Amino acid sequence: MIYPFYTENDSLLHSLDPRVKIIGTAAGIAALMLYNDPAVLIPMFFLFLLVGRLLGGVGLGEQLRLLKPLLPIVVITLVVWPLIYEPRLKGLLFGVSFAMRLLTFALLTFLLLMTTSQRDLILGFVRLGMPYEFGLTISIALRYIPTLYLLSRNIMDAQRSRGWEVDRGNFIVRAKKMTAVLIPLLVASLKTAHELSIALESRALGASKKRTFLYDIEMSARDYAAVVLVLVLFGLAVYLRYALGIGHVSIYN
Template sequence: MIYPFYFERDSLLHGLDPRVKILGTVAGIAAIMLYNDPVFLIPLFFMTLIAVRVLGKIEIREQLRLLKPLIPIVIITLIIWPLIYKPRPQGLLFGVSFSMRLLTFALLTFMLLMTTTQRDLILGFVRLGMPYEFGLTISIALRYIPTLYMLTGNIMDAQKSRGWEVEKGNFLVRMKRMSAVLIPLLVASLKTAHELSIALESRALGATKKRTFLYDIEMTGRDYAATAVILILFGLALYVRYGLGLGHVSIYG
């Protein structure tokens, strides 16, 4: 299933410059890395959920829907830690810690994607110093993921109409039968890539080092204020961790 990331809303987060949101996401992930105590990580996860709901107007159920694919990883983490760490209650504690850290990482990343259009996101990275070619590559990749997903479904439906069966047989047999889908998909992908390269060359991509933009972004007073708040919160996280010595539990004794 292809999950839609961007949600059209009239909110504070949607109105911020993408560079501010990129900075906030990086700072948030760095701050979460400082802690491994579930007493801190569990409240931080729920605080992030509420912050996205209030500042981004994204419903909590919509946020949880995006986190749903991570549930198997969370379950595996909760099972493995008690097995590899003794005493087991302490291992379970660390399993909860790393699960909460993973979910918060994902939620912060989804916050950026849910409140920023693809165009603004790539432009934000370019304005932060990323080469334009890299930004264009990421943009094209994001653009064609849903296209390739639908193309895969169409190929599978066409092959099934010809009597193709992938559900029967063991794992190796199924993998062999998947060639009936992978080969047409690869051919279609190469054809699309070739046509795309011709289109880019016809528009003189790379002819000049300096590019102009039809649409540009500009920092405003609200963006600078948000940046200041992000830096203050990150400084507070550093103070709590290293100044007060809270939020970290030694794994190795």
């Protein structure tokens, strides 16, 4: 099954049109790609944390908890960059940069999913000009992030109840023990994808090229103002990066 990820709330982000949030998420990810300086990326990460807390009503602890599964990748990034780039200190800084990019990408995605229902998300993509099938595919793909997370957590809890201990032994021993989670997770993922395909076929997805919607979305003046604000902030990020040269450190020098 696809686990629910959207949480009901009366926050400002929840009330915005899904197209605004999709554009804002895309602009935020694009802005992150402009910079590779930790002095810029770290404040941006905490800024988005505050946006989720103040505008989305999502607690800081909840946001950090969702990012917890990414910690192994973050650690690997921090370890690998100093090994492949000299001087080591600068390599560590680049490791921090790419780790913060990863965490912020995930944070923006989680905020979009937590403040937008799947129905509104698909409608948002469709109203932006994307074919319904593509919008549904993107929505399902985004929903698989929390689905796989919850599946892995349930599998790990089940294996611990059977005496599975992953905290003991060296790195190689722990990696071998993780097969007790990865194999059931792979099987569960394939089963979920199969059940999803059956559900879509049972609803005759794609039988008609023209779709109608029981529920529709409409932009308000506040939504247009939010889009303008997002575009202005993105333009400011581009100006700071290319006009003032802020936030970029050359890797190849």
